[in-house]
Amino acid sequence: MYNTTYHRASSVADAAKLLKKSEDGKLVSGGMTLIPAMKTRLAAPSDLIDLRHISALKGITVSGKTVTIGAGTTHAEVATSEKLKGVCHAIVHLAGHIGDPHVRHMGTIGGSIANNDPAADYPAALLALGATIVTNKREIAAEKYFTGLFETALKDDEIVTAVTFTAPSKCGYAKFPNPASRYAMTGVFVAKTKDGVRVAVTGAGDEGVFRAKELEVALSKSFDAAALDNASVSSKSLMSDIHASSDYRANLVVVMAKRAVASAKS
Known part of the structure; x- marks a missing residue:
């Protein structure tokens, strides 16, 4: 070193x-x-x-439907938050399946989204939830924050301080994990809000996390797993590597979306 x-x-x-x-x-x-x-x-x-000893970066606040998670909050803290589970159970489920216990007790939501690994879980949640990333200088909509593989809209002197979002009426997350790393080979987060249905995919896109508009259209008509029976996504912009081909990932997107919707309704 x-x-x-x-x-x-x-x-x-x-x-x-x-x-x-x-x-x-x-x-x-x-x-x-x-x-x-x-x-x-x-x-x-x-x-x-x-940044670990900055108390202002830690904690989860739920005020009505408004959720704020400090950037220094660990995955384990998200995974065990009862107040968060009451308004957005899917992000609690997501956090509880990141890596292993060591990773969950050390890793933070701020670190995860600042790194923006293309197979990380949180980017899909924040994009689907229409979240806002708060920094020491400004607020950035998730739609504009995640810009590519390991790339974000953060400037060199910016520090992520929190994420905030409005709790959805329904939400779910399902991923097909790499058996070794437990990163998502494909993960899908679905969220139903007053503004419609959003579906975000991680672990599959050539350019990182993205919204699956085809699935959003189908679920907007009927928020039910059966609505995706004839749905498909193009494999053209999906990742192909030693773990899975782009065609396989295209199929996984639909399968994981169905599971996410099913968990959202349970």
Whole structure:
């Protein structure tokens, strides 16, 4: 591992200041992605700015239908939140199936969406829920935040502080996990709100998370798994790798969507 200077930030403002002063600083919270990258020398930041001790980044607030999750909230905390389960059970289910217990107790929602791994679970949830990503400088709609593989609308000096969304009337999530990594080979989050039905897919797209408009149209007519019996998605823009072909993933999108809808109605 290369030499690096460690900083424990005391506040978001302190973290932003440290980030601005560093030559090639990186923010770290759970470290589930950055630390392995440093160990293999794929990343060599000049400075590590630790966000784990900033209380303002932690916690879950549910006020009526408005949900706010601090960026420093761990997957385990999301997975065990009773108040969150009462208004959006699907995101609780999603968080409880990320990685293994170690990952869930260390990894954070902010770290996950800042990294935007194309097979991560949270991007599908936030896109389907029409969430807003809050940073230390602005608010960004999920639709504009996720811009490609490992790419987001974040600027170099921006820090994710929270995510917020309006609880849907119904929601569900289902994924086909890679048996080794437990990342989604294909994961589908469905959400029914007063504005309609949104379906977001992770783990399958060439450009990362995306909305499946064909499935949204079908489910808007009837929010039932049977409405997808004759549905299909194109494999042209889907990923093909050693784990699954694009055609296989296209089929998985529909299968996982059906399961997600079924769980939303249960």
